[in-house]
Structure formats: structure tokens, C-alpha cells
Amino acid sequence: MRTPDxxxxxxxxxxxxxxxxLFSVPLYVVVANAFKPGADIAPSPASFPVPPTLDxxxxxxxxxxxxxxxxxxxxxxxxxxSVAVLIVLSAMLGHYLARTxxxxxxxATLVLLSGLMIPPQVILLPITQVLNAFHLMATVPGLIxxxxxxxxxxxxxxxxxxxxxxPIELEQAAAxxxxxxxxxxxxxxxxxxxxxxxxxxxxxxxxxxxDFLNPLIILGPSSGTTITTGIYRxxxxxxxxxxxxxxxxxxxxxxxxxxxxxxxxQFVKGLTGGAAKG
Amino acid sequence: MATDLRLRPPAKAPAAxxxxxxxxxxxxxxxxxxxxxxxxxxLVYACFVLAPVLLSVGYSLTxxxxxxxxxxFVGLRNYRRLVTDDExxxxxxxxxxxxxxxxxxxxxxxxxxAMLLDRKGWFYNAWRGAFFVPVVLSSVVVSVVxxxxxxxxxxxxxxLGWVGVAPxxxxxDPSLALVSLGAIMAWQMLGFCVVVxxxxxxxxxxxxxxxxxxxxxxPLSRFRHVTWPLLAxxxxxxxxxxxxxxxxxxxxxxxxxxxxxxxxxxxTVAFVxxxxxxxxxRQGYAAAMAIVxxxxxxxxxxxxxxxxxxxxxxx
Numbered sequence: 001m002r003t004p005d006x007x008x009x010x011x012x013x014x015x016x017x018x019x020x021x022l023f024s025v026p027l028y029v030v031v032a033n034a035f036k037p038g039a040d041i042a043p044s045p046a047s048f049p050v051p052p053t054l055d056x057x058x059x060x061x062x063x064x065x066x067x068x069x070x071x072x073x074x075x076x077x078x079x080x081x082s083v084a085v086l087i088v089l090s091a092m093l094g095h096y097l098a099r100t101x102x103x104x105x106x107x108a109t110l111v112l113l114s115g116l117m118i119p120p121q122v123i124l125l126p127i128t129q130v131l132n133a134f135h136l137m138a139t140v141p142g143l144i145x146x147x148x149x150x151x152x153x154x155x156x157x158x159x160x161x162x163x164x165x166x167p168i169e170l171e172q173a174a175a176x177x178x179x180x181x182x183x184x185x186x187x188x189x190x191x192x193x194x195x196x197x198x199x200x201x202x203x204x205x206x207x208x209x210x211d212f213l214n215p216l217i218i219l220g221p222s223s224g225t226t227i228t229t230g231i232y233r234x235x236x237x238x239x240x241x242x243x244x245x246x247x248x249x250x251x252x253x254x255x256x257x258x259x260x261x262x263x264x265x266q267f268v269k270g271l272t273g274g275a276a277k278g
Numbered sequence: 279m280a281t282d283l284r285l286r287p288p289a290k291a292p293a294a295x296x297x298x299x300x301x302x303x304x305x306x307x308x309x310x311x312x313x314x315x316x317x318x319x320x321l322v323y324a325c326f327v328l329a330p331v332l333l334s335v336g337y338s339l340t341x342x343x344x345x346x347x348x349x350x351f352v353g354l355r356n357y358r359r360l361v362t363d364d365e366x367x368x369x370x371x372x373x374x375x376x377x378x379x380x381x382x383x384x385x386x387x388x389x390x391x392a393m394l395l396d397r398k399g400w401f402y403n404a405w406r407g408a409f410f411v412p413v414v415l416s417s418v419v420v421s422v423v424x425x426x427x428x429x430x431x432x433x434x435x436x437x438l439g440w441v442g443v444a445p446x447x448x449x450x451d452p453s454l455a456l457v458s459l460g461a462i463m464a465w466q467m468l469g470f471c472v473v474v475x476x477x478x479x480x481x482x483x484x485x486x487x488x489x490x491x492x493x494x495x496x497p498l499s500r501f502r503h504v505t506w507p508l509l510a511x512x513x514x515x516x517x518x519x520x521x522x523x524x525x526x527x528x529x530x531x532x533x534x535x536x537x538x539x540x541x542x543x544x545x546t547v548a549f550v551x552x553x554x555x556x557x558x559x560r561q562g563y564a565a566a567m568a569i570v571x572x573x574x575x576x577x578x579x580x581x582x583x584x585x586x587x588x589x590x591x592x593x
Contacts, residue, residue: 013401016394017407020405026423026465027411029433045426045433092318095309108320115327120524121548122568123326125555126333130325149326152319164431181311210416212529217556228418232533235422242426260414264407267414268473 034250038243056247068248073231076255078140078215078226079208082147086204087197089148090155091190097156098163099171100216109160115153123150124217131218138220146218147208155200163189198266202259209256227252331572337565345559356566366567368542369550376546379460379523380467385516387464388471389509395472396479399433406476410469417466421533424462425449452540459544463530467523471516478512479505507589514586518579525575528552547571 025046033041034056037051060068097109127146128137136142166189174184190197212228219226225233234248260267338356341350360366393411395402412420427433428448436447448458482505490500528548531537537545537553545553547567555564 012394012397016402016405019391019394020408023465023468024408025433026420026427027408029427030419030423041426042431045436046451052307089319089322089591092315096315100316108316110324111328114576115323116521117575118327118331119522119548119571119575121526121528121551122334122572123330124552125561125564125568126330127336129333130330146321146326149322152323153327156319182314206414210414210418210419212416212532213552217552228416231416231418231422235533245422249422250528253415253419256414257411260411261407264410265411268406268477 030186030246030249030253033242033246036243036246038241041242041246057241057251059244060247060251063244067225067230067234068251069224071227071252074140074219074224075209075227075252078143078147079205082144082151082208083204084199085144085148086151086155087200090152090200091150091159091193091197092185094156094159094161094196095163095185095189095193098160099168109156112153112156116157120150120213124213128217137218143215144220146214147211150214151204151207155204158233159193159196160202162193166192195269198263199269202263202266205259206256307343307543320496334565334568337562338563342562342565343559344561349439352562357564357570358562360566360570365542365545365550366547366584369545369547372542372544373546373548375456376460376463376527377433377521379457380463380524380527381517381520383460384467384471384520385513388468388516389475391468391472392475392479395476406473412466413469415466417529418533420462420466421530424465425534428458429460449535450539452538452543455535455539456544459530459534462534463523463527469518470519474512474515475509478509482508510586510590514583514590517582517586521579521582522575525571525578 005034029045032049033045034046035052035054036056037053038056039048093112097105097112131137131142131146134142134145136145146181170188170192171184174188175181210228210231211226215226216229216232219229231245231248231252235245339351339353340349341352341356351415354539395406395409421492429435430445430447430450432448434448447454486504487500490504495503526548527546531544531546531549535544537543537549542550548571551564551567554567556563
């Protein structure tokens with residue numbers, strides 16, 4: 001369809017701007033209302049925040065229960081540790097499964113990849129028992145371990161797919177030079193897998209940061225909230241205080257938005273690597 | 279692994295030869311590699327995904343309720359009860375309706391937006407970026423904003439009021455709430471479909487479109503016979519991803535409607551499982567629902583994948 005717009009060359013940018021602006025109204029509402037006095041949010045949600053006020057944001061960061069800071073610390077800790085462990089384990093396992101030619105390797109790959117479509121609802125009920133058995137229920141390490149188990153199929157899927165495009169001769173050459181398999185992997189192979197590492201970090205990071213159901217059930221009410229369950233709790237407690245709710249939503253969205261804007265082209269590459277091949 | 283493990287029985291092997299020692303070393307090295315590279319990931323997966331799935335199968339055959347011991351084996355009773363359980367059957371219907379909306383809306387609108395944005399330059403790149411933003415937002419944030427926008431006194435009804443339309447109960451009218459919920463989720467996932475379709479459009483060779491144009495094919499016919507068949511892989515990805523997204527939809531429902539208004543008008547299977555399991559504590563019965571859900575998701579995605587991949591052509 002990339003034939004030139006001959007009839008009305010100005011039409012396409014106009015249509016794009018109109019559709020895009022309409023689509024972006026909810027995004028504008030999040031930003032605008034974070035800087036508007038709480039009382040104005042319900043009667044005039046779309047008005048410009050003039051003059052802008054920082055009251056909502058100050059109220060959020062100075063709350064006496066420290067909801068924002070506790071949630072932010074928890075989310076940062078859970079997301080970074082889960083992603084770090086996931087990258088190490090899935091890179092090694094993905095490489096191992098892609099290179100092993102055996103029947104058991106293929107069976108393991110199949111069992112692992114079928115985990116890609118298991119809805120969390122199917123495993124959340126028994127997971128509470130498993131975590132209780134390890135004395136990890138309602139703890140941050142318990143949630144991290146669950147994240148690792150639940151998302152390792154995705155990591156392996158990305159890494160195993162990428163390893164197949166890396167020539168095996170490089171590894172054989174390193175082995176001939178006397179490097180052990182452990183050294184070969186971390187010194188030779190892993191640096192070559194950087195694109196796979198980048199897409200895994202991005203997707204796993206966004207998913208785990210935005211995860212709502214799993215922290216809601218596994219962390220429970222006693223061991224603090226993450227960013228998402230924190231907002232959920234705030235709307236329960238301060239139903240009418242829209243200023244606080246919008247301030248909290250704006251601040252909690254900033255980290256993931258910054259990551260997205262910084263790595264936008266990587267996001268697209270990660271998604272479209274699959275789309276082009278099918 | 280397996281080839282390394284298939285050692286001949288020692289009776290057949292004579293004295294320790296050099297080849298034999300090499301073989302032993304390779305076996306040890308193979309086991310070592312498995313222990314370091316393979317085992318940790320598989321172990322965590324087995325503990326936190328495989329074991330729970332098997333436990334769910336086990337629970338589904340019992341009347342397990344942590345607050346009503348003793349737990350007894352009841353065979354397939356839970357499954358038989360599901361077939362006549364109105365709450366579950368309604369949930370199944372709601373899930374199917376939501377799934378249809380989520381497969382159709384983002385696919386159709388996403389393709390439209392992708393065709394609009396299929397041009398080079400910063401202007402189109404910037405808009406592509408904007409359409410993708412909701413995908414990286416938390417579903418809780420999206421749900422809270424849309425709850426405000428669609429409230430009875432929210433922005434949408436305010437805007438309709440200016441043109442003289444009476445307020446609509448987008449989220450409070452039992453016959454509309456599910457449609458609104460589907461629209462909200464479709465809005466959030468639209469950017470995903472747009473980006474996947476844009477990548478698909480890049481694979482359509484310009485020469486092919488030009489050749490078709492020279493042969494007298496109009497824009498519609500060019501789309502129908504050249505572009506659309508080549509977008510088959512993008513359609514496959516979007517459809518399967520939307521299917522799985524719709525089946526496990528929970529966050530939006532929990533935050534926006536809690537399954538209401540009325541009884542169960544927006545309660546999907548995924549939502550009812552957690553209600554039954556964690557609120558009503560009927561964990562055996564909830565496990566049976568979960569197993570049925572798993573089978574439905576697996577079958578639906580396998581069928582969709584098979585049907586759609588058949589359409590894919592290689593250039």
C-alpha cells in the first residue's frame with residue numbers, strides 16, 4: 001500500500017493526528033489530573049491544569065504510611081532481582097536446550113514452552129501451598145521465585161531461538177583453545193546473545209513491574225504492596241480523593257515510561273523479530 | 279544428555295581402555311553441564327509451575343476446602359457439577375464474548391491504524407510510539423483512568439451531554455458493562471497489534487504492489503490480493519496473543535467491575551476461579567474450573583495456530 005498519496009497529500013497526516021489525539025485522551029487525563037487540585041478532577045477531567053499544582057505529588061510522597069516509597073522499593077527490588085535471575089537461568093537453559101541434540105532435551109523444551117500459555121489462575125491456588133511448604137508465602141523472595149518459575153519459559157523461548165542463529169563453530173574454537181564449557185559460555189556465547197538479553201530484560205521488566213494478580217495473592221496484605229497493588233489499595237481507601245490517586249498513578253508510571261522511551265526501538269525489535277518470521 | 283547416559287553395561291566392557299576413560303570423562307562433563315546449565319531453570323519451573331498444575335489436577339478430584347476438613351476424594355463429581363452450574367456457564371459465556379471482542383477489535387482497528395502509519399519519518403514514528411504507550415502501562419492504571427472516564431458523570435458522558443445525548447451507564451448498565459470492559463482492554467492492547475502489523479507491512483515488497491497497480495488493480499484489490507495474504511504471520515501472532523490475553527483477563531475486572539453490575543455480568547472464568555478458590559475457599563471445585571480453563575485455552579490456541587498458519591505463504 002506504499003503507493004504515494006496522490007489525490008490529497010495532506011489528508012493522511014490530518015487523519016493520523018485526529019485518530020491519534022482521540023486515542024491519547026486517557027493518557028492526557030493521567031498527566032493533566034496529576035497536576036490539578038483534587039476537587040477539580042471529577043467536574044472537569046479534561047481541562048488543562050493551569051496553574052499546575054504539585055500538591056498531589058507532594059501529598060503522595062509525604063504520606064504518613066509511606067505507601068508510595070514502600071511500593072516503589074518493593075517493585076524495584078522484585079523486578080530487578082526477578083529479571084536478573086531470569087536472565088542468568090534462561091540464558092544457560094536456553095543455550096543448553098538449543099545445543100543438546102537428545103530426545104530428553106526436546107521433551108524438556110516442549111514441556112517448558114507449553115508453560116507459555118498457562119494462565120496464572122490455574123496455578124495460583126496450589127502455589128500458596130507450595131510456597132507455604134518452603135515458608136515463603138507472603139514474602140518478597142517467594143514472589144521472586146514464583147516470577148522466575150512462571151516467566152522462565154518466555155526467557156528460554158527467546159534465548160533458545162537466538163542461540164540457534166549463533167554459529168556453533170565459535171564455541172568449538174573456544175573449546176579447542178582449552179576453554180572449559182563454563183568459561184566458553186560466559187566469555188564467548190553470552191556476549192553474543194546481547195539482543196536476546198535486551199528483549200528479555202525489556203519484556204520481563206515491564207511484565208513483572210505491571211504484574212497485579214500475582215503480588216496481590218502471593219504478597220498478601222501483610223508484607224507491603226508493589227506499585228500496582230499499592231494503587232489498588234489507595235483507590236479502596238481514598239475513593240473520593242482523586243488527587244492522591246492520580247498523583248500516585250503518574251509517579252508510579254514514570255519509571256516504566258522512562259524505560260520505554262529510552263529503549264523504544266528495542267521494544268519494537270523485540271516484538272517484530274517474531275512477526276517477520278511468523 | 280540421553281546419548282551420554284546410554285552407557286553399555288559394564289559386563290561387555292573389558293578392561294579400562296583409553297576410549298572408556300574418555301567416555302567416562304564425557305559423561306561426567308555432560309552431567310556437570312546439565313547440573314549447572316539445565317537443572318536450575320528446570321527445577322524452579324518444576325516447583326512453581328509443573329507441580330502446581332499437577333496439584334490442581336489432584337485437588338480437582340477432591341472436595342478440598344481449608345476451612346471444612348476432612349478432604350475427601352470425590353472422583354469426577356466437581357466436573358459433573360460444572361456442567362450444570364449456572365455461575366460457571368455464565369462465566370464461560372462472558373469469557374467467550376470478551377474473547378471475541380478482544381480478538382476482533384484490536385485486530386481490525388490495529389490493522390487500520392497500521393496502514394495509516396505505514397510511512398517513513400519522525401511524524402509517523404512518534405505516533406507509533408504513542409499508540410504503544412498503553413501496552414507498557416499497568417492494567418491497574420488503565421482501569422482506574424477508564425473508570426473515571428466512563429463513570430456516569432465522567433468525561434465521556436459530559437462530552438455526550440454537550441451534543442444533547444442523555445448519560446449512558448457505560449459501567450453501571452448490566453447490558454453494557456461487558457462491552458465497555460472489552461473496549462477498555464482493546465484500547466490497551468491496540469498498540470501491540472499496530473506494531474506487529476506495521477512490521478508485517480514492511481515485508482510487503484513495493485515492486486509487487488507496483489506490478490499489481492500496472493496490471494490495473496485498484497487499491498482495494500491490491501490490499502485484498504497482495505497485502506492481506508502477506509500479513510498472515512502478523513494476523514497469527516495478534517490472534518493468538520489476544521486469545522490468551524482474553525482468557526486470563528483478571529486485573530481490569532477486579533478493579534473496574536468486580537464481576538458486576540448485577541450478578542456475574544462481567545465475571546469471566548478467570549475471575550470466578552479466584553472468587554471460588556480464595557473468597558469462598560472451595561479450592562477443590564475451583565481447581566476443577568481451572569483445569570477446564572487450561573484445556574480450553576490450550577485447545578483454542580492450538581486450533582487457532584493451526585488454522586492461521588495454514589494461510590501463511592512464503593515469498
